[in-house]
Amino acid sequence: MSAVFGILDVAKSGMGVYKTWLNAVADNIANIDNVTDTASPAFQERFVQVTAVDDQRGFGAGAAVVGADFGDPNGRVNYDPNHPLADENGFVRRPDIDLSDQMVYLQLAQRGYQANVQAFDRARDAYESILSIGR
Amino acid sequence: MTISGISDSVTAALHLAINGLDARQQAISTNIANLETPNYLAKEIDFESSLRAALDDGDPSQMEISVSESLAATRLNGNNVNIDFELLASSENVMRQKLAVQALSAKYQLIRTAIGTP
Numbered sequence: 740m741s742a743v744f745g746i747l748d749v750a751k752s753g754m755g756v757y758k759t760w761l762n763a764v765a766d767n768i769a770n771i772d773n774v775t776d777t778a779s780p781a782f783q784e785r786f787v788q789v790t791a792v793d794d795q796r797g798f799g800a801g802a803a804v805v806g807a808d809f810g811d812p813n814g815r816v817n818y819d820p821n822h823p824l825a826d827e828n829g830f831v832r833r834p835d836i837d838l839s840d841q842m843v844y845l846q847l848a849q850r851g852y853q854a855n856v857q858a859f860d861r862a863r864d865a866y867e868s869i870l871s872i873g874r
Numbered sequence: 875m876t877i878s879g880i881s882d883s884v885t886a887a888l889h890l891a892i893n894g895l896d897a898r899q900q901a902i903s904t905n906i907a908n909l910e911t912p913n914y915l916a917k918e919i920d921f922e923s924s925l926r927a928a929l930d931d932g933d934p935s936q937m938e939i940s941v942s943e944s945l946a947a948t949r950l951n952g953n954n955v956n957i958d959f960e961l962l963a964s965s966e967n968v969m970r971q972k973l974a975v976q977a978l979s980a981k982y983q984l985i986r987t988a989i990g991t992p
Contacts, residue, residue, distance in 0.1 A: 746900045753907025760910075791908045797941040798897050799904025799917050851909045854957055858906045861964045865899055868972045869892065873982055
């Protein structure tokens with residue numbers, strides 16, 4: 740990274756990654772109770788794919804989101820004969836998402852975001868002191 | 875790096891130390907950004923030993939910044955970043971950098987006094 744205040748960009752890339760993860764988790768939780776008929780796919784859990792980014796010097800340039808993975812479209816088939824979407828055998832499809840998993844991911848993503856905010860603050864502190872050279 | 879009346883080996887060494895500490899700050903930030911990235915190994919920066927050797931040889935610009943990967947145990951996702959270690963290291967690193975900046979400022983203050991501009 741050759742930008743003047745390159746470390747701020749590194750912290751920013753980290754914040755972006757964890758924000759994307761928070762979005763994915765929020766989306767999963769928002770759709771956790773979706774019900775579909777058995778002829779359609781269930782809502783698929785969203786996973787974020789992340790990779791480390793390097794600069795020419797090898798000191799690292801942060802992280803980047805490179806894509807998304809999706810959970811099982813078959814979901815879980817439940818017996819719920821009174822549901823309006825139930826098929827002739829009384830089955831409906833629900834997403835295969837575990838709320839406790841999502842809460843753990845939520846916590847990890849939130850802590851990761853906070854850690855990157857701290858990294859940003861520290862880098863700004865260091866740059867401010869460097870800017871005072873010769874004053 | 876030119877060694878002249880104004881920039882001597884002290885300012886050269888402090889300048890290089892600030893460069894090295896900046897590189898370390900960048901590596902720490904990258905480690906924090908990749909806190910949960912699968913199979914990511916934490917980066918470690920060393921320049922102090924090289925700077926010391928370069929100063930002993932009388933040419934600070936010989937200093938090299940070396941990057942290595944942490945040998946700490948990995949978690950289930952193949953990642954070995956320790957967030958507590960990284961945050962402590964980043965605090966310490968910023969303080970070291972401020973120390974070097976202060977020393978550099980003190981050195982420049984001496985030169986200012988010598989050339990008569992307060």
